[in-house]
Amino acid sequence: MKYIYTIDLKVTQELNYLISGDSIKEIYSLALDSYPTECCGLILKRGIRSCENVQDYLHRLDPVTHPRNSTNGFTFSAQDALFLSRNVDSTNPVKIIYHSHPDVGAYFSDEDKQNALFDGEPIYSVDHLVIDVQSSSVICSKLFRFINGDYELIAVLPGNNDK
Numbered sequence: 001m002k003y004i005y006t007i008d009l010k011v012t013q014e015l016n017y018l019i020s021g022d023s024i025k026e027i028y029s030l031a032l033d034s035y036p037t038e039c040c041g042l043i044l045k046r047g048i049r050s051c052e053n054v055q056d057y058l059h060r061l062d063p064v065t066h067p068r069n070s071t072n073g074f075t076f077s078a079q080d081a082l083f084l085s086r087n088v089d090s091t092n093p094v095k096i097i098y099h100s101h102p103d104v105g106a107y108f109s110d111e112d113k114q115n116a117l118f119d120g121e122p123i124y125s126v127d128h129l130v131i132d133v134q135s136s137s138v139i140c141s142k143l144f145r146f147i148n149g150d151y152e153l154i155a156v157l158p159g160n161n162d163k
């Protein structure tokens with residue numbers, strides 16, 4: 001895959017190994033299918049796992065604690081969260097957590113940071129891919145990594161209409 005941007009050659013090599021054109025195509029089609037709600041899932045060392053976004057369920061249950069619904073938030077189902085927590089030390093570890101942002105652009109939001117960190121440190125040592133999806137296409141996706149105390153943009157992947 002041709003990246004629009006990567007922070008350095010090492011990251012490019014790492015991603016070439018990890019993200020195949022086919023898996024990114026699959027993730028983009030999941031993002032389009034979920035539109036206008038957010039999709040979420042995991043990119044493992046080998047393969048991907050699409051996850052269930054239970055944000056609407058939480059929002060209906062308790063809109064005060066969970067003011068966001070699935071158009072602007074995501075929460076993994078208990079099963080997926082358990083998979084993630086048990087997977088970390090496995091031989092096929094999760095490397096990237098992905099989720100889509102319908103219509104608002106691919107950035108790592110304050111909410112995203114809050115969910116990824118505990119006490120200022122990442123809960124899981126994974127990168128985060130945010131997909132910029134609109135009604136009929138994926139514009140691009142952006143990969144963020146925790147570096148020196150904050151999430152930094154380390155790569156931009158082309159959208160589904162880019163050659």
Ligand SMILES: [Zn+2]
Pocket residue numbers: 099100101107108109112130
């Ligand atoms: Zn987000």
